[in-house]
Amino acid sequence: MDLETLIKQSTATLLISNLTSASTAISTAALCELRLLSKSDPSIRPFIATVDSGATLSHLSSALLSTSSLSQENAAATLLNTSISVKHPLVSTAGLLDAISHSLSSHRAADYSPAAVQSAAATVYSLSLDPSLCPTLGSDRSETSSAP
Template identity: 50%
Template structure:
């Protein structure tokens, strides 16, 4: 487990590199690890990746933006609290869904009903019909963009 923790920390540290290639490679690796190794998801979140990924959602590169969005989606499975407590995450997510240069993000890769996994208590039943989902507390939650 310590090896996974160290790997997560090293990859997250690479996200602050001045080299775009280094950042992209680290981001792609984080996406794959978060997808194929559920045990690593909380370790990646604990390593402080969410602010970096949130900032990346504002980027103009579709590939980088897709990798960041997919990594966030994977992390939302086990580390929802970490995502929701990160300052600026919801603004970045909203920006990516509305202004995405990538059609896969706005058409369902990360948006729409799947976005509900980031928010937890959203009842996604109505999302498939294009309706508004309802949180368990009764507040509205828009399921799609």
């Protein structure tokens, strides 16, 4: 692994660890930086999707469900950017498709970011470009999520 890649991964790891900060300001700043990093550097997207067994995707999923428009917008955009390069980890992360669905169904809510809704819709489109994922995207997950 070259030095540049190591530095990028270290930066991403720090940002990802800051997503769980007790400080809302720190976690929001990390989310904003992660969005920019995933937008500007396609090579870091697979790392974001797979580091820490996909825990990052779970944090992004939670941010989609938050009441903060800024968090919703940055989480959705990060997921969109990541989905351009890596698709399967997003679909296999528990709760992520449900969080995206929540974003899409919240488009009329006063406290939900229109930009988050747009990015969520674009993420679904990006994921649907892989024909093998279409059955999963179109399935009714309410039946599987309520199983004992």
